[in-house]
Amino acid sequence: MLNGVTSEKGVTSDTMEEVGGFPKRGAAFERDWTKGSIIRNLLALSWPIMVSQSLNMVGPTIDMIWVGKLGAASIAGVGVAGMAVMVVNSAKMGLDTGARAMIARFVGAGDAKGANHVAQ
Secondary structure, eight states, X not given: OXXXXXXXXXXXXXXXXXXXXXXXXXXXXXXXXXXXXXXXXHHHHHHHHHHHHHHHHHHHHHHHHHHTTTOHHHHHHHHHHHHHHHHHHHHHHHHHHHHHHHHHHHHHHTOHHHHHHHHO
């Protein structure tokens, strides 16, 4: 159940502390992502993913540079292994996305026990 909490400015709001026992964390919960510049909000949400994916692309590139000195067969081996790693990473991302959706549904319903069960 949501309980209103009055802030120092006299504004009543619903906090995450009262929703299923989840702690309130950071400014992301305070920010209204539907207001302001769409581009700015998208960049604020997506920059960690962009940095992570950029770093993930650097690894295979460095592998190709090092292995390129060994010959065509070695480059082909690294390429095939890179595809296998990409398939495994894609499956992992699909499972992570499903788990995130399930956790979000439990959090939205105020069921901390269910969300913790899915997360574990």
